Amino acid sequence: MNALLDASGVAKSYGAVAALRNASLSVRPGEVHALMGANGAGKSTLVKILTGAVQPTAGRILIRGEQRSVGSPGEARRAGLLPVYQEPSLIPDLDVLQNLRLTQTPVEPFRDWVRELGVPALDLKDLARDVPLAIQRVLDLARALAVEPEIVILDEMTAALPADLAERVLDVVRQQGRSGRSVIFISHRFVEISAICDRATVLRDGETVGVVDIVPGVEEQIVELMLGEKIERRRRTTGPVSDAARPSDARPRISVRNISVGTKLHDVSFDLHDGEVAGVVALEGQGQDELFAALAGAARLSGGTIEVDGETLTMSHPRHAIDKGIALVPGDRAEALLMQRPVRENIALPFSAPLRRWGPIDMRRESEKVLGAIERLQIDTRAQGEVQRLSGGNQQKVTIARWIAADARTILCFDPTRGIDVRTKQEIYRLLRELAAQGKSILFYTSELEEVQLACDRAIVIFGGRVVDVLPAEIADEAALTRAAYGLARDAEADVGVLAQHPGTAGASP
Amino acid sequence: MTAYIRRNSWVIGLFALFVTLLVFTKIIQPDYDAGDFGSLVRAALPFAFAVAAQSIVIIAGGIDLSVASMMAVTSVTAAVLMNGASEEFALVAVPLVLAMGFCLGAVNGILIVVTRVPDIVVTLAMLFVLEGVALLILGSPGGAAANWLKVMIVGTVAIPGVLAAITAWIPNALIVLLVSVALVWIPLKRSRLGLSIYAIGSSQLAAFRSGVPVSRTKILAYALAGLFAAMGGLSLTMSTGIGAPIPGPYLMASVAAAVLGGVILGGGRGGIVGPIVAVFILRLVRTDLTLLSVDPNATTIIEGTIMVVVVMLGAYLALRARSR
Numbered sequence: 001m002n003a004l005l006d007a008s009g010v011a012k013s014y015g016a017v018a019a020l021r022n023a024s025l026s027v028r029p030g031e032v033h034a035l036m037g038a039n040g041a042g043k044s045t046l047v048k049i050l051t052g053a054v055q056p057t058a059g060r061i062l063i064r065g066e067q068r069s070v071g072s073p074g075e076a077r078r079a080g081l082l083p084v085y086q087e088p089s090l091i092p093d094l095d096v097l098q099n100l101r102l103t104q105t106p107v108e109p110f111r112d113w114v115r116e117l118g119v120p121a122l123d124l125k126d127l128a129r130d131v132p133l134a135i136q137r138v139l140d141l142a143r144a145l146a147v148e149p150e151i152v153i154l155d156e157m158t159a160a161l162p163a164d165l166a167e168r169v170l171d172v173v174r175q176q177g178r179s180g181r182s183v184i185f186i187s188h189r190f191v192e193i194s195a196i197c198d199r200a201t202v203l204r205d206g207e208t209v210g211v212v213d214i215v216p217g218v219e220e221q222i223v224e225l226m227l228g229e230k231i232e233r234r235r236r237t238t239g240p241v242s243d244a245a246r247p248s249d250a251r252p253r254i255s256v257r258n259i260s261v262g263t264k265l266h267d268v269s270f271d272l273h274d275g276e277v278a279g280v281v282a283l284e285g286q287g288q289d290e291l292f293a294a295l296a297g298a299a300r301l302s303g304g305t306i307e308v309d310g311e312t313l314t315m316s317h318p319r320h321a322i323d324k325g326i327a328l329v330p331g332d333r334a335e336a337l338l339m340q341r342p343v344r345e346n347i348a349l350p351f352s353a354p355l356r357r358w359g360p361i362d363m364r365r366e367s368e369k370v371l372g373a374i375e376r377l378q379i380d381t382r383a384q385g386e387v388q389r390l391s392g393g394n395q396q397k398v399t400i401a402r403w404i405a406a407d408a409r410t411i412l413c414f415d416p417t418r419g420i421d422v423r424t425k426q427e428i429y430r431l432l433r434e435l436a437a438q439g440k441s442i443l444f445y446t447s448e449l450e451e452v453q454l455a456c457d458r459a460i461v462i463f464g465g466r467v468v469d470v471l472p473a474e475i476a477d478e479a480a481l482t483r484a485a486y487g488l489a490r491d492a493e494a495d496v497g498v499l500a501q502h503p504g505t506a507g508a509s510p
Numbered sequence: 511m512t513a514y515i516r517r518n519s520w521v522i523g524l525f526a527l528f529v530t531l532l533v534f535t536k537i538i539q540p541d542y543d544a545g546d547f548g549s550l551v552r553a554a555l556p557f558a559f560a561v562a563a564q565s566i567v568i569i570a571g572g573i574d575l576s577v578a579s580m581m582a583v584t585s586v587t588a589a590v591l592m593n594g595a596s597e598e599f600a601l602v603a604v605p606l607v608l609a610m611g612f613c614l615g616a617v618n619g620i621l622i623v624v625t626r627v628p629d630i631v632v633t634l635a636m637l638f639v640l641e642g643v644a645l646l647i648l649g650s651p652g653g654a655a656a657n658w659l660k661v662m663i664v665g666t667v668a669i670p671g672v673l674a675a676i677t678a679w680i681p682n683a684l685i686v687l688l689v690s691v692a693l694v695w696i697p698l699k700r701s702r703l704g705l706s707i708y709a710i711g712s713s714q715l716a717a718f719r720s721g722v723p724v725s726r727t728k729i730l731a732y733a734l735a736g737l738f739a740a741m742g743g744l745s746l747t748m749s750t751g752i753g754a755p756i757p758g759p760y761l762m763a764s765v766a767a768a769v770l771g772g773v774i775l776g777g778g779r780g781g782i783v784g785p786i787v788a789v790f791i792l793r794l795v796r797t798d799l800t801l802l803s804v805d806p807n808a809t810t811i812i813e814g815t816i817m818v819v820v821v822m823l824g825a826y827l828a829l830r831a832r833s834r
Contacts, residue, residue, distance in 0.1 A: 053719065074721035089719040093712035093778035094705065102705045103720045125513055 002065065004029045004182050005050075005081070005151055010059030011206075012045050019045040020056070021206035027151060027184060032177040034193045034214070035186045037203035037226055041421075043186055046203070047153055050184075051083040052076035063150075077103075080150035084157060086419075088136035092129035096139065099128055105146050113142035118168040134161050141169065145176070152176065153184040156419060158192060162283060170196050188419070190219045202226055223422060250274070251310050253410060253441045254295070254326070259304030261290040266465045267304070272410065272443055277436045279456035279473075280445040281481050287465035288445050292414050295443070296328035297321035322350060325409035329399050329416055331445075336399045339388040343379065344370050346387050346398050350406040373401040377431065393424035400431065410441045418447060429455040449478040449485075463487040520772035520824060524787040527820075531794045539801045544666075546797075548681035552663055552749055554793045555683050556581065557763050559742030561771065561785040562691055563615075563735040564764035570731035571711035571777030572629040576618060577739050577764050578757035579640035584611050584743030586644050589653025589753025600656030608740045614640070615736020619729030637761075644755040653753040662686060663748055687786070690741055694734065695782050707731050711777025767792055770817050772824070792816075 005027040012020040020042040027033045037043045048054040050061070052070040061068055063079050070076040076083075090099050100107055107124075114122055117138050128136060137157065144152050154173065158166040174196045176183050187193055193200065194214055202210045202225040210225045212218055252271035260266050265287035272278055282288045293299035295306065297315035305312050308324045315321055318328070327350070330336050337346055347370045377397040380390070387395060396416055403411055413432070417425045432442050432455050444456055452459045452473060459476040461469040461484040469484040515522065535542050560577050567574040584607050591603040614636075621632045663683040668674065698704040706727040709717035718724050742760065747753050769775060770792070771785030795816060799809045 051719075072721070072723070073719055074723065077721050083719070085719060087715075089716040091709040091712045091716050091720065091778075094708055098705055098708075099720070102702065102709055102717075102722065104702075 006062040024208045027182045030180045032183045032197045034197040034200035041203040042206040082144040082149035083153040086155045090128035097124040110146040113145045151182045155186045255307040260302045265290040276457045277442040279452040279459040282462040327403035327408035329413045331415040333395045347402040369405040373405040377401045393420035413444045449481045452476045521784040544678035551683040555745040556742045557789045560760040560764040561767040563738035565768045565785045567735045570707045575633040576636035578760040579637045580739035581743040582644040582757040584740040585746040586648040586753035588747045593653045611736040611740020616733035619732030623725040648755045651754045655747045655751045659748045
């Protein structure tokens with residue numbers, strides 16, 4: 001069969017580091033083709049090469065059998081290759097219409113696609129910066145589809161989308177395939193891939209290690225290819241550690257009573273005990289951001305109290321939370337890290353930075369702690385110079401490592417596994433469990449529901465700014481969590497859209 | 511309509527401030543008349559071109575410290591070219607000088623794009639280089655300007671059908687300013703290049719990914735700034751009749767007026783009308799302070815304070831409007 005796009009022998013090195021060794025990718029007309037690989041496998045580099053953002057050091061790219069150079073995003077566009085990147089590429093200070101003009105996108109087809117993708121009322125005169133992030137991504141997609149490209153490349157398209165938009169997007173992607181156009185689909189979510197993709201190309205360490213047809217049960221094979229070894233996606237078999245560690249009448253570590261924050265969070269109460277990992281589950285924007293900000297001292301309460309070790313706290317600065325041993329690992333790593341500074345400084349920041357201890361920093365003590373933490377988390381520190389050169393997974397580990405080094409008693413993890421690879425995810429679950437076993441307490445917001453049973457003791461479900469349910473891990477499977485997250489009562493049965501048709505995978509994209 | 515007002519609220523506010531200041535001037539100095547306004551505009555002319563130059567570059571996400579030096583170079587070049595030459599020769603000299611400014615700006619841009627040295631360093635270096643070049647061209651103030659050029663920015667012109675009392679308040683210098691800025695800005699604003707300039711200032715990565723030729727756009731933004739600087743240099747020669755090789759106080763003034771005019775340092779936002787109105791405001795404030803016989807040493811303190819207060823007030827109002 002004639003390939004629409006055929007890239008082979010693609011390599012890219014930055015100095016001595018090879019980001020891509022020998023990647024190949026062949027996409028047929030009318031195919032939805034998944035591109036998979038652990039973080040750092042070279043997916044994003046390959047995408048950048050295909051879309052002209054980066055020049056390959058070697059390799060050949062054929063489009064419809066003709067050799068094409070894609071020297072710039074503009075050229076790639078003319079060759080019929082259009083990407084939708086993870087971060088929206090609308091110009092924030094231009095309105096939507098100007099953004100269309102900038103890329104010479106016809107307006108009417110754009111409007112049609114916007115409608116098709118289910119975006120509610122959109123004023124084309126709105127500045128892009130005033131459009132919510134999730135909608136921006138959809139507009140990005142609509143803009144790409146409007147020029148009828150031969151191949152659309154979607155990088156983690158559904159990652160930040162609310163479920164209803166995600167479904168529309170997946171529907172549209174499937175239709176693209178039927179109408180003879182091709183889609184390269186990058187995702188960490190097997191649910192989506194098995195629902196819409198025809199084939200998958202798997203990358204490992206900068207090389208293409210396999211191309212597989214998507215058939216039921218192929219997930220295991222893909223994971224094997226990605227990791228190069230058999231790993232078990234095992235459930236945590238040990239019962240909740242906390243049962244043994246915590247007498248039921250013990251005073252809770254943190255006790256949240258009737259707190260409200262602004263208009264987003266209302267009357268939320270729960271306890272967090274030493275030695276437990278409590279999951280927080282919610283659809284996008286249900287008040288979980290505010291909850292974590294409040295606990296970390298970064299948002300003011302408009303009602304209620306937070307007690308830590310039995311003592312009511314008024315926090316007006318993150319320092320107050322940190323002093324009490326409460327540390328936040330934010331979802332956006334860029335919020336936590338000094339991107340241009342080395343790993344060591346980033347880890348040492350919380351305990352070396354306080355000004356109240358005068359005099360020089362005790363370097364020996366510092367490096368002891370830092371090395372300990374690096375060891376423990378197995379952070380890949382080859383790129384010592386600047387944290388921004390580390391892969392996403394390693395950056396995430398640094399944000400956690402700093403609080404382990406600082407010996408925080410409570411860690412608030414806000415979606416720490418977003419966009420990182422399976423192996424690092426496993427390491428993070430294991431780490432959270434270990435910390436809990438040492439008597440630390442962890443509040444763990446996750447957007448991937450399967451993580452609840454992999455790492456948590458129970459799940460606190462928030463909907464519309466209120467706690468709607470608390471489920472013990474044993475019954476917190478994805479279906480139950482999804483129903484709860486949509487605010488449905490525990491025993492009610494309900495359809496949650498297209499993904500619910502795949503048993504046991506309902507709503508993996510809240 | 512409301513969207514138009516909302517989006518241009520900053521410029522409208524500046525206009526209101528300017529009119530208020532005019533009224534205030536009339537109150538403290540009842541014989542302030544059209545003639546005084548004419549000389550205000552004439553004095554503001556080089557500042558207005560300087561801020562136009564600076565605004566384009568800042569919108570594109572850069573900064574140009576060589577604006578005043580470029581004005582000096584183009585001013586002395588014009589004065590030397592026209593010295594002893596015929597009136598008609600000025601018709602050649604003017605485009606030549608404008609092209610020179612365009613090229614000087616392009617050199618700035620090319621150096622920034624090719625060497626990847628930060629814009630602030632490149633244009634700082636150019637500030638010194640061009641200062642020397644201006645002195646090499648003309649060691650001390652001198653040269654000449656064609657008469658028709660000098661006359662062009664003096665007095666007023668009668669517009670048929672409009673009352674003389676109104677045309678008296680439309681000095682020729684203002685018409686020259688508006689026409690020359692509009693000739694560059696309006697087509698630019700409507701072109702893809704104009705969008706691209708905003709785009710690279712707003713988010714270079716997103717612009718690159720949208721297929722904008724980032725380097726080319728940046729070079730053109732600096733070149734256009736050079737063009738405006740050349741207009742400023744010409745206006746200097748036009749108003750004084752000679753060329754002065756030492757750069758005037760236009761660099762800091764251009765940054766100040768750009769900021770006051772609603773151009774965000776860092777790029778992507780603002781326009782060119784606001785900064786030009788801001789130039790007039792800053793000049794008029796200076797006039798008022800003189801009229802009020804405020805200690806000249808305190809004048810700059812007051813000017814600085816006004817700038818900070820106005821920008822803070824603007825940010826506060828924007829914040830309140832958004833939270834509502």
